[in-house]
Amino acid sequence: MSQLAFSTLAQLSAEGGDTLVAQNIFFSIIAIIMVFSAIRVVTTKNVVHAALHLVLVLAGVAAIYILLTAEFIAVTQVLVYIGAIVVLLLFGIMLTEARLGEDQNLNNNYRLPAVITAVALLAVMSFALWDQFDDQKLPEPLFDGADDPALVEYALENEPGLFDELDPQDDNYDDQVAEIIEARASLFNGVQDTEEVSDTIFSTYIIPFEAISVLLLAALIGAIVLARKE
């Protein structure tokens, strides 16, 4: 199964653009590592190894977020998942006195149905995705970062008086222009930066946000109540 998935991904990456851009290579490497680690998580006979492989998968997901220009989520992913959840899971392993070495007894009798279900589900999903999105592209950034010369023209077109306050005779003129452009780069690129996400959370989604905080509190109390000794 995994072999098939790898070749599919590779093929996809190749078709993604006419030129194999760095992003696609990067993606392929991460994807391969992630799928491999994920499979190890569910097949390894060593519980601690599974947790460590899980760390790899989670880190890969964080990298994927960066590829998708969602830096804030990526950082959160590392902090919460790798920093907290995996540590919690390791605590769980220790507290339940799992065998630290290999354990032959980690799988139950449902392996065959599980494989069949998972493969069938994958087939259905892949078909649906292919059918629906085919080779639809994610929107590319308009410019290659703040250094792109086209960016200055673009900025002037949109905001004609942008550089009026600067003195062209000044020695630092270029630096100042670059500074202004850099401040606007993400805006022009239509990239969702952290500021925008925070604005959304604390305006439109303020009530779900509060609900989540209550949920976390409830989970905290629930966990204590459940786990404490009588």
Added chain:
Amino acid sequence: MLLNQFLLLAAILFCIGVYGVIARRNAVMVLMSVELILNAVNINLVAFGQLHDVTFGHVFALFVIAVAAAEVGVGLALVIMIYRNKRSVDLDQVDLMKG
């Protein structure tokens, strides 16, 4: 980049997670598999958010992360309870719902 490359990666992670949830005997391992599933969903959310150039995807991904943290907290508490009562985290032995 294609949208589908992210979605397919997520689909693969999801199915691996499903396999783990069904086939693992150790409760902690099942929790790990659930994390795989949640991460797959999160990748989808962020990818679609990017596709439509909206922030909702990001916001909900954050919410999912928060919920996942709560889920692991309570889930592990349950596992520890089960362990304390049965001296085992083997899900095959937890069959009180047997009909």
Added chain:
Amino acid sequence: MIATLLSQFNMLAVESGGPVLESSGWLLENVWLIPLIPAISFVLIILFGKKAPKEGAEIGMVSIIAVLVLSFLTMTQWMSARDQAVPTTDGEAAVAVLDQAVGGSGEQAAAGDSVDDGAGETAQSFEAAVDAEGGESGQYLPVVRDTDWWSVGALTITVGTMVDGLTVMMLVTVGLVSTLVHLFSLEYVKGDTRFTHYYAFLSLFTSAMLLYVVSSSLLQMLVAWELVGLCSFVLIGHWWEEKANTDASMKAFLTNRVGDIGLLVGVTILIVTLGTSDVLEINRLALNGGTSHLVLLVASCCLMAAVASKSGQFPLHTWLPDAMAGPTPVSALIHAATMVVAGVFLIARLYPVFWEGLSIGTSSINLMAVMGGFTTIMAGALAFVQRDIKKVLAYSTVSQLGYMVMALGVGAWTAGVFHLFTHAFFKACLFLGAGALSHACHHSFDMKAEMGGLRKKMPLTFWTFILGTGALAGVPPLAGFWSKDELLAGAWAGQEQGYPIIFIMGCIIAFLTAAYMTRVIWLVFFGEYRGHDHPHDPPLVMALPLLVLSALAVIAGFFNLPHTGPFKNLPDNIAERFLHYVEPTYFEAFPVVKHSGFITWIALLSIGLGLLAIFTTSMYYKKCVALGVTELPNGLTKRNKLFAAGYKFLENKYYLDHLYTGIIAGGTKGVIARATNWFNSNVLDGIVNGAGRSAVAGGRWTYKNIDQGVVDAVVKGSGTGSSGVGQLLRGIQTGKVQQYGALLFAGVTVLAAVFIVVV
């Protein structure tokens, strides 16, 4: 806080000075204050009640007195506003005003000329209505003030208050009875372990009930309806240490749930088909062909189920007598005077829906009238066989509620609502009297074992009880006489046609009511005392409510003196005051009902029936007293088998409880149990007996099938088939969560595949 509010109110009144209307309308627009006060009181009692010097009772008392004062102020404001509705012939203006009042808030804000703010409120419709008073009878609109709650698509749910005569009447009734019950309880539940809790829930109940009557939106009414149900549940089970009490509260709760489904469905139908949740707008649309007759019929039948459960109508009345397990003041407040009339109020509030749906105006018989009429006779008969004084009063309540429903069912809107009003007072009086009796007699309610001859020992209780009984039995000129008479006349006259069958039912119950109440009087107050205590009149805090309520039982009827027949010469400002202030006059959203007026021969007939009943019952019990027994040893039920059987039938409450618990619940349970048993034995027997056939698989089974012919094959095949399926299904129930998970995911996969293929 209340003082501040009142001063604010006074200030407002003083400031506005000149035009009386503006000042007099303040409370009508801000009536939300009234339910808010007891709600705050509830929170305060729950939080701080235990530490308060009177354990929270003082908070409840203060809040309920504030509610009472505000209710009376609202009433006076409403009355003065109503009186200033000068009749003109300018009908169009009135219609325009109504459209403005019930229509979209935004447009109205733009269109209205007396608009002072456009905040989506319809409060200004009040002034507008008064300015443009119209219609020959002086149309007068309810004061509606609402705002958007939430909206889904085109449907907007509003929330707000609506004040009209009906609301004001209910505010005063609830406020008054609740105040007196609060006072009575000070002594009655003194020293109870859950004293604070008791007062907290009295407050919550009052709040919910007041919210219910001021609601301008159907959904808001539904919320309040459920809240009063919850309070009823909690208070019935107040002494939950005894199993009988928790059983009673569960029964009340579950029976009410049956009706609540009806309410939910009915409300949903109305809101969705009419596209609004505003009560006034729904009424208007129902009356003016906003939807088909069938929709209204279905909706009103659903709502009738809700009425049946909350107002104890047949066949969902069984919970109400059991609800007497709660403290007696609670029975007086909730299960006699206020909560149980919520159903009647619902009918009165949504009258156009029922009017159109059940064709009240044009038929001579309909569901509502028949249900009410049947309930009233059935419960009246049951009241005869009870030993427990509270049970008698409970069945009497069911019976009287049936009376109200019946009145509404024949189109006598004012008669039904007026009976609700008078009944609240005299029935609360009787219940509190029963409370005083049991307080004196060992906390027992058993008339035959613990009471008798109390006339001399408790004279005050006796006289107040006599007044309440007289009012209930319809002795002129006490309260019940006037409302009952109006009701009978209404049934006789009907609308387009009379309702003769309903009229006969009404006459029968006039007789029955007088008879069973006379029985109670004789059993409790005459003869020899049969208990072992030293009964004496209650202390002042309990006596005061009794006195007030009995006084109201005497005078409440005068609020609606008739204005026809022998009363033709009464001045305008005395006769038909209730009708004038309470009956809606906005004919866009209320049907034009015909008023029967006072019919002298009906009045004489009902007096005659009542006196006859009192006389015959008295003769019977006089003999009993002479013999020193509670029932004659050679009475009819002893001599005649038919009567004996009838007595037993009544004693078992028509076997309705047996029907519900034994046959319906037990039957369903039994069927399920048997089916399971059959299934299991088939499965197991199938394994044992048919092991060869099923387990060793198809070959042999096919062989037998062909060999033994078609009929046998079908019989055996079905057996084997079911055992096979059973075996298959049994295999699924392993209790292993991961297997369930596997099935879940597999199922999702299959469904997704089907979805992809199909779409």
